[in-house]
Amino acid sequence: METDNSFKDCVIVSCGTLSPEINYLKKEGFLDAKKVLFTTPGLHEIPKELETQLIDRIKKAREYSNKIIVVYGGKFCYVNSVDLFRTIDTIIKEQGEGIVRVQASHCVDMLAGKNEREEISRGEKVWWMTPGWILFRKHVFKDWDKGLANENFPKHTGGAIVLDGIGFFDHYIEEHTEEILEYSDWMAIPIIPHEITLDRFKKKLLDQLHKLQEGDTQ
Template identity: 55%
Template sequence: MNTTTFSNIAIVSCGTMSLEINALKSEGFLDTEHLYFTPPGLHQDIVQLEKHLVQQIDKAKKTTEKVIVVYGGKFCYVNADNPTRMMKDIINEQGSNVARVDATHCMGMLASDEEMHNIAQELAGGEPVWWMTPGWVKFRHQVFKGWDKGLANENFPRHTGGAIVLDGVGYMDQYMEEDPEGFLEYCDWMGIPMQAYNISLERFKGLLIEQLKKIKKQ
């Protein structure tokens, strides 16, 4: 449908979401040639995050007038040196033709808070869960750059419900089949079990369409 075409829209995304973005391109939903990715894991270095994000947006603007940014909000950009500066400020500075999907983090792009609550009840009996997307598995060494076993022990074991990967691209089945030892080593490093929960990408599509409609009115 013409109303949902992204052909004249550029997508600038955190590399952590590249699996989902490329899946939507492969199925024809994201019918654009203008895809730009920042390196995964930059939420740990917000100076580099802002630098790479603005660079990629500037590149995108040279190919299209309108840009949709696939980045979370308050959980992806936490500026300890300037606490009042937020992701929305970076996006607003890029102009009215740049919009960002309405989500606080990448997990929220794939499932709502209610859906994650229900999944946690189903798989973890309501215990605290460490949520991930497939990108957190594939790009582990970038997402958790600088984390040693001690830091892992401080963060993961408190999530007594284990780790749940919201998988809308079938990545985890392939990963566990092709590299079972790597999967087990990952779980051992975290000190908690990891399991996949298969989802659709319908919520993600909806968030993209929402910004598409807004930006086309500009």
């Protein structure tokens, strides 16, 4: 079947953490989806709620189209500690045909692959973030206290690198300097922006669009 690059017959169901990139691509005209639905950012910390919201958004998406692209990572976004064999793809498959998922391990991997991240980090251990991790900090790090922060962040000697494909950071820090400084202080590592393109993200979205257009949702 012939494919094209228009999402006009599709619905996007995405983690809210990636809403800055999704909305940027909508504004740019690349992502002309029939509808875009978001779950609450940061639900990787609350897998049961992630599952509930994902199923709910997919049901809502069915009201608009039977072609659905889920923008969620695999192994890092949903970990069911009660049933380790229950994955995000299991949940999606249970919702029926016509649903595909962007192939990446997590949101950071959608924006920059392993090799690119290794180049950026230059061998240092890095805590990777996206603009959503700045905007939705209270969701992403819900219930984290300073003790938990101290256990996790300081070992990242390369700092916290924000992969910025939307021209976000420079503008944001101008208006929220104190917030970023406090965030960095809480993490006990510097927050460093790194400019990227959204080419990898676009390709991953197009790969799934073409699968839907070809009727390949297995």
